[in-house]
Amino acid sequence: MAKRQDAYFRSLEKDARRWVAKGLIEEEQRVKILSESRAFAEGVDTPPQVEPASRQAATAPRKAAKTTQAGAPERDVVGWLPTVMVGIATLLVGVGILLFYAANWRFMSTTLKLSQIFLLLTGLYGAAFYGLAVRGSQLFGRAFLFLGLVAFGAAIGLIAQIFHISAHPSNGVLLWAIVAASMSWLLRDVASAYLSAALLLVWNLWEVSVYLQPNAWFALAIVGLVALFVRCASRLGLVFTAAFSLVLFFQLNFHALWRIRDNAGYSLDMALFAGALACLPLGLLCLALGRFLERWPLAAWAKVFFGSVGLLLLWGPLIGVSWPLNFSVLYPHLTGFAAFLIFQYIAFLAIAQLLSSYTEQSTGKKASPLFSWMSLAAIALFVLPLGDKRVLLITTHLGLLLTVFMGLGDSFLSLSVSRVERSVAWMLAIATLFIKMFAFIGLGIESRYYYVAYVLGFVMFGVVFFLCNLLVEHVLRQQKRSFPVSYLQGLGVLLSYATFYILSFKLVDTQTNIFQASYFVVVLLVFFVVLASALFLYLIFQSAQKLPVALCGAIFLATCIGLFASGPRWSWVAYSLYFNIILFLMVALLLFYSVKINSVRLVYFALGGLILQVITRYFDVLWELISGSLLFIVTGLLVMVGGYLLNRQRRLLLEVIEASRQQGQAGRGGVQ
C-alpha cells in the first residue's frame, strides 16, 4: 500500500507542476494541495481519489455555487441516501395530494377550488422559503421549491379545466417553463432548470407537431437555457441544450424541405439530397464548437457531445449520398435548396471557419486536419455538379475516406479528444466497411450480370480502406503517436476473405464485361485503382510497414485481373477456379505474414480460412458424386489425414515463430 501511495504522490507532484505551468493553479496552491494530500494520507491508508485537472476545475464552480446557496459551508450529507429518501418522499406526497384532489375535486365550488390553488402555492413556496432562508436546509427547501413549481403547472391546468379553456394549451406550458426558469435563475436551482428545459422542449415539440409552427425564434429558448445552465453550473444541462439545438435545426430543415416538395414540385429525392448535404456545414460547426468549448471545464460534456455529433454529421450525409442516385439536373442540391437552405449552408460554413480561427488565435492550437479538409470538401460539394454520377461518386467517396480516417487519426493525434469521440471514430470506420460490403453485394445481386464486378468493387474499396489505415499509422508514427493499425487491417482482411468465399460458390452466372457497364461505374473503379496505386507507391517508399503493403498489392492485382478481364467468355468453372486460387493465395500470404510478424493468432486465422475452404469445396464437388454412407466414410478418412498434416504444419509454424521470438528477445537483451 505504501508503494502505491508513493506512486500516487509522485504522479500528483508531476500533475501539480504541470497545472502550475498551464496557469490552472498558483505555486502557493500547489504546495497546499501536496501538503493537504500528504496529511490526509497519513490519517487514511488509501490515497484520496484525485480528479483530473479539467474535472476539478469543472466541479469547482458548482461546488462554490452550492456553498453560496447555503450561505455557509454545506453540511456533510452522509452519502446519497437522505437525498434519495427525500426525493421519494416528495414524490409520494405529490402523488398523494394529486389523488386526493382527483377524488374530491368535483364536489367543491369554484371559489373553494380557486382558493385552494392559491393556498397550496403560497404554502409550498412558504415551506421552501422556511427551508432555504430560515433553517438553511438545502434538501428540504429545494424539494418544496420544486413542488411549488409543479403546483404552479397544476394550477394552470386546473384553471383551464374550471373555465373550460382549450385555446392553444401549449401557451400554458410556455408560461410554466418561464416561471420555472425565473425561479431557477434567482435561486440557482438545478432541478428547476431541468424542469424548465423539459417544459421548453415539450412546448417546442407541441407547437411544431400539433400546430405545425416551426420557427427560428425557438433559438431564443436555447440561448436562455445556455445562460441558465451556465449560472447553475450544470454540465448535463448544457449537453441537453446542445441536443435541443440540434432538434431545432432538424425541425427547421425538415419543414423547409417539406415546403420545397409541396410548393415547388421538386422530387422528394432532390429535397432529401439537399437536406443530407445541409448537415455537412452543421457537422463542421459542431466540430468548431467542440474545439471552442475545450477551454471551459463546465462545457466539458457539451464539448464531447459536439465533437462526436460533428463527426456523425459529416459521415452520415456522405455515406447516405455516395450511391449512383438518379437526378435529372446537374445541380440537384442547389435546385432543391430553398433560399433559407442556401443561406444556412453558407452561414454555418462561415461561422464554423470564424469560430475555428478565433479558437486557433486565442489558444494557439491549430485546427484539426479533419476540420480543414472537410471545410474544403464542403465548399467543393456545394459548387460541383453532383447530378453527374461520376462527380457524385468520386467526391463523396473521397469525402467519406477523409472523414473516417482523418477523424480516426485526429482522435489519436489530439490529446483533448475523449474516449467517447474516439469510440465514435472507430464505430464510423467499422460501419463504413460493413455498409459498403452489404450494399455492394446487394447491388450485385440486383444487377445479376454485374454481380462479380460489384462484389469485386467492394474488394477494391476494401483495399483502399486498408491502405488508408496504413497511411494513418504512418502519419501518426511520424508524429510519435501510436495507432492500433491491426483492428481495421484484420477486419478488412476478414471481410475480403468472406467476399471471395461468397464468390467462390457456383452462383456466378454469365457475366457482362465491366467495360460494357455504365460509364460512371468504370470511372469509379478506375478512381479506386488510381487512388490505391498512389497509396501503394507512397507507402512502399515511405512507410516502415512495407510487407503488408506488398501483400495487399498482390491481392489487389489479382482482383483487378478478375474485375477487368471477366466477361461472357468465362464459364462458372473459370470463376470458381479464379476465386479459389485467390482464396488460397490469401491464406498463403497470411501464413507468410504471420510468421514474419510472429503472430500466433494470425496463424490460427489463416488455418481456419483454409479449413473452411477445403471443406466447402470438398462438399461442393463430392456431394452429387458419392452416395451418403460412402461420403461420410471418405470424409472421415480425409479429415483424419488432413488433420494430421495440418497439425504437423501448424506445429512447424509455431516452432518457427517461437524460435524467432526467442531470437528477438535475445537480441534485445544483448542490446540492453
Add this chain to the structure above:
Amino acid sequence: MKDFPIKSFWLLVALQLVVLGGIIGQRMLLLKTGHPVMLQCVPIDPRSLLSGDYVILRYKISDLGGLNGNKFNLFQEKFVRNQKVYVALMRKAGARFHEAVAVSGDFARLKKLYPLVIRGTIVSPWALSIRYGLESYFVPQFQGKAIEKEMSNVHVEVAVAENGDSGLRKLFIRGKEVKFR
C-alpha cells in the same frame, strides 16, 4: 442560506399568483359580461370524443368550407393555417341558435357590418375549419359518455366579448343545463 434573495423570491411568487389571478379574472369578467350566444353542437367521430376527462365539442360554426366556403368568405380573402380570424354570428328571427354568416381576418371591417363577432384560429385553410378554444368541456371521470350519446341534442351557451374573445358558459342536453355534482 445567508444571501437568500428574500424580496425577489416573494416578488416572483406574487407574480405567479398575479398571473394566475389575471387569467381567472379575465375569464370571470368575460363570462359575466359577454354577450350570450347559443351554439348547436354536431356529432363527431365517437372514437375521438373522449380524451381523458373532457369531451371534445364541435359546432356547426367549426367548418365553414366546402361548397359554402365562398358564401362566408365575404371579402374573398386567402387564409393560412394558424391565422387568427373572426366569424360574424347572427340568430335569425325565431331561431334558437346563432349561426355563422361571414368570416374574415379583418376584425374592424367585419365588426362594422355585424355587431357580434367571435375570434378563432384557422386549422385547415382549405376546409375553412376553425378552432375557437371552446372545443373542450371538462367533466368528472367517466361521465362524458352521457354527452357522447346525446351529441346531436347538445348545445352550449357561450359568452362572447366585444373584442371577439369567448368562453364556455353552460352546456345543455335536450335543452336542460348539465350540472355535474
